[in-house]
Amino acid sequence: MLIGILAILALGLLLAFFLGKRVFRHAKRKRLFAATFPEEFKQIVCRNVPLYNCLPDSLKEQLHGLVSVFIGEADFEGCGGLEITDEIRVTIAAQASMLLLNRKAIYFRKLRTILVYPHTYVARTVSSNGTITVNGQSVRLGESWQNGPVVLAWDSVKGGTLNITDARNVVLHEFAHQLDQEDGSADGAPILERRSRYTAWARVLSKEYEVLQKNKRKRRRSVLNKYGATNPAEFFAVATETFFEKPKQMVKKHPELYDELRNYYKLDPAKWV
Numbered sequence: 001m002l003i004g005i006l007a008i009l010a011l012g013l014l015l016a017f018f019l020g021k022r023v024f025r026h027a028k029r030k031r032l033f034a035a036t037f038p039e040e041f042k043q044i045v046c047r048n049v050p051l052y053n054c055l056p057d058s059l060k061e062q063l064h065g066l067v068s069v070f071i072g073e074a075d076f077e078g079c080g081g082l083e084i085t086d087e088i089r090v091t092i093a094a095q096a097s098m099l100l101l102n103r104k105a106i107y108f109r110k111l112r113t114i115l116v117y118p119h120t121y122v123a124r125t126v127s128s129n130g131t132i133t134v135n136g137q138s139v140r141l142g143e144s145w146q147n148g149p150v151v152l153a154w155d156s157v158k159g160g161t162l163n164i165t166d167a168r169n170v171v172l173h174e175f176a177h178q179l180d181q182e183d184g185s186a187d188g189a190p191i192l193e194r195r196s197r198y199t200a201w202a203r204v205l206s207k208e209y210e211v212l213q214k215n216k217r218k219r220r221r222s223v224l225n226k227y228g229a230t231n232p233a234e235f236f237a238v239a240t241e242t243f244f245e246k247p248k249q250m251v252k253k254h255p256e257l258y259d260e261l262r263n264y265y266k267l268d269p270a271k272w273v
């Protein structure tokens with residue numbers, strides 16, 4: 001009997017602890033979101049993130065709040081001798097937060113740490129064909145891990161952000177993976193607002209993915225980067241880069257895909273100046 005009461009008490013305390021933690025985190029995020037955006041941060045965003053300058057004023061204001069939450073929550077770690085500065089924090093946060101504009105979430109659910117290397121870095125890889133395991137190396141601009149960390153190369157971040165019409169942006173790419181991974185699997189299907197939306201999402205993205213695979217095989221030109229033909233998760237990340245950086249071409253050549261992404265991101269970049 002006593003053990004039973006103690007167990008119930010312990011469970012109650014545990015629940016109260018987790019609930020309290022959640023309430024505290026929510027309050028902290030609301031406070032950060034509403035805080036005044038420092039002038040020096042605004043200058044960094046204007047200088048380093050040209051996409052920001054295309055946003056309507058109401059979205060710029062929203063982005064300031066999201067950047068403040070991002071910087072207040074995420075742990076940035078410099079790797080390979082890189083020292084983390086406000087310029088690095090704000091430039092990465094501003095681009096990643098574009099993906100959260102107009103949506104309910106004000107932060108990435110699983111994100112904790114962002115590791116930043118000064119240059120493209122070499123990662124160890126292990127591949128297997130079922131009988132032979134091969135250890136290799138691969139040069140990376142960035143990567144997103146299922147349970148939190150995002151790894152970025154600062155030179156690629158800068159290169160990606162300054163050209164806003166080439167649909168190559170490593171921050172948009174890796175944080176699209178973060179959204180995709182929030183439901184536990186990287187499969188090109190992030191959590192959608194309503195269950196009823198999954199059918200259209202699957203139909204359109206599968207069809208467009210197959211078209212891109214075919215274009216790659218036949219060496220045809222495409223608005224979408226051929227890297228998107230690697231697998232459905234890469235397709236979603238590449239489609240996100242294209243949605244933000246080549247929106248008008250996407251509307252013209254892939255209107256259904258654009259509509260799905262417009263519904264998901266609740267943004268219409270083709271109408272931005």
Ligand SMILES: [Zn+2]
Binds near residue numbers: 177233234
């Ligand atoms: Zn990727």
